[in-house]
Amino acid sequence: KAGVTQTPRYLIKTRGQQVTLSCSPISGHRSVSWYQQTPGQGLQFLFEYFSETQRNKGNFPGRFSGRQFSNSRSEMNVSTLELGDSALYLCASSLGSTGRETQYFGPGTRLLVL
Amino acid sequence: AQTVTQSQPEMSVQEAETVTLSCTYDTSESDYYLFWYKQPPSRQMILVIRQEAYKQQNATENRFSVNFQKAAKSFSLKISDSQLGDAAMYFCAYRSAIAGSRLTFGEGTQLTVNP
Numbered sequence: 001k002a003g004v005t006q007t008p009r010y011l012i013k014t015r016g017q018q019v020t021l022s023c024s025p026i027s028g029h030r031s032v033s034w035y036q037q038t039p040g041q042g043l044q045f046l047f048e049y050f051s052e053t054q055r056n057k058g059n060f061p062g063r064f065s066g067r068q069f070s071n072s073r074s075e076m077n078v079s080t081l082e083l084g085d086s087a088l089y090l091c092a093s094s095l096g097s098t099g100r101e102t103q104y105f106g107p108g109t110r111l112l113v114l
Numbered sequence: 115a116q117t118v119t120q121s122q123p124e125m126s127v128q129e130a131e132t133v134t135l136s137c138t139y140d141t142s143e144s145d146y147y148l149f150w151y152k153q154p155p156s157r158q159m160i161l162v163i164r165q166e167a168y169k170q171q172n173a174t175e176n177r178f179s180v181n182f183q184k185a186a187k188s189f190s191l192k193i194s195d196s197q198l199g200d201a202a203m204y205f206c207a208y209r210s211a212i213a214g215s216r217l218t219f220g221e222g223t224q225l226t227v228n229p
Contacts, residue, residue: 031214045218048216056216058216098214101215107156107157107158108157110157
């Protein structure tokens, strides 16, 4: 099976712009979670989607949003970019949304905000 | 809220030797899962091993094993016969059994393997 894929892999934006990142889960996986990784804050949970519904949300401002499509692919959007949004954004997929499921991560999208 | 702490920012080991990475966590839940993930320079997060809290037996995966002490809320990772390819950042992570897929990560331990 193909692993989790994320596009684009690298992105450069300027402050005030918006950005959309995409994540395609492993075939058959219905849960997609997003994480932000920065040197200062480490790995932080953004949100989780399961069957097109947001199941969990981390402590991030409303500028961060996401959605999931019927084929389980997910997108996250960041509006009005700030310098502090520069980070590696990781997506993870799992079969279901229970704690028992193992999550598999994609290679990440590295976002640089100038 | 759950917290995960890795008190060793950096560790080093000689090739073929054994190294133990430490992790402690805090939770009021009784049913949960613990994980060790490895992140090499490629930044791809790779699952190393997982432990179910309800299992007393420590998990093992080839050269990787854990020492799970539930009462002490400790979850250490032992890497035996260390190889150069084991060099990476290692993250300890917690997930509740009832709160979806959300992972809470520790700060990470950078492991260097010396030839």
